[in-house]
Amino acid sequence: MRPGHWHLTEDVDGFLDRAGDFLQSRPALHTLPLTVTAAVRDRGAGAYAAGAPIFGWLERGGEVRAAFFRTPPHRLVLTPLAAGEADALAAHLAGLGYPLPGVSGDRDTATAFARAWQRHRGPRPLLHERQRLYRLGALTSPEPLPEGRGRVAGEQDREQLMRWYHEFVDAIGEVPSSDASSWADTRIANGRIRLWQTPDGVPVSMAGTTAMVAGQIRVAPVYTPAHLRGRGYAAAATVEVSRAALAAGAREVVLFADLANRTSNGLYQRIGYRRVTDFALYDFARSEPEAS
Structure with a gap:
């Protein structure tokens, strides 16, 4: 050849x-x-x-x-x-x-x-x-959901998003793709970050998406501060953005997961994501x- x-x-x-x-x-x-x-x-x-x-x-x-x-x-x-x-x-x-x-x-x-x-x-x-690259099959909401509700991140959340962006990049050992302020401003303007908040209105997890291209949307990033993990907040936030992506008309919704993190891989599979390739x-x- x-x-x-x-x-x-x-x-x-x-x-x-x-x-x-x-x-x-x-x-x-x-x-x-x-x-x-x-x-x-x-x-x-x-x-x-x-x-x-x-x-x-x-x-x-x-x-x-x-x-x-x-x-x-x-x-x-x-x-x-x-x-x-x-x-x-x-x-x-x-x-x-x-x-x-x-x-x-x-x-x-x-x-x-x-x-x-x-x-x-x-x-x-x-x-x-x-x-592992996953693609959404049938979205399944985890039961029971943690107390609270999901909402779109707004201007009032800007400082929180900037802080969580830095924490997320540090946690995965990568170099930021943009400065935190630009990252937050773009996603707030486009409504591309969903927060899960407790009943008293405190944000505890975020999940974002890329813009839709060729009928697909990628979920990224998903982040919960370390001291708040293990309570179902990330699953709830991921379901929120996945549902929003489908409502926006995405034919395919995908995400990446670190194979070393069994918790996140198990979470994504439980809510309906299926392996594409590694x-x-x-x-x-x-x-x-x-x-x-």
């Missing part, structure tokens, strides 16, 4: 013109490139202080077969690739001197690329996290400076 040809660009509109139909052909599996490229298009590439996002697609026989994106300082994100295709991309990016802190993709693709990157560039890949996130051991 011929490896095909990789095309790279910093133009998100040009990328979506060429690869958009391919990404939309499997909305659940391609949830990350669909939602992130939509966000980049809305924000503009200049909003990324760490460097311009980069996009790429693999073309073979005049058709797009795979794609990737990276928004610095985050990992490279890949759609599924054969081992030879992953090796060809790693060789291509290494030849360009392109720096990478890590890679994310379905388990086999991410592992193949991480090993290829080590061969071509040298850094030892370190497994950061294994994730993902892997790798970090590269030797620090590589960002291109200037």
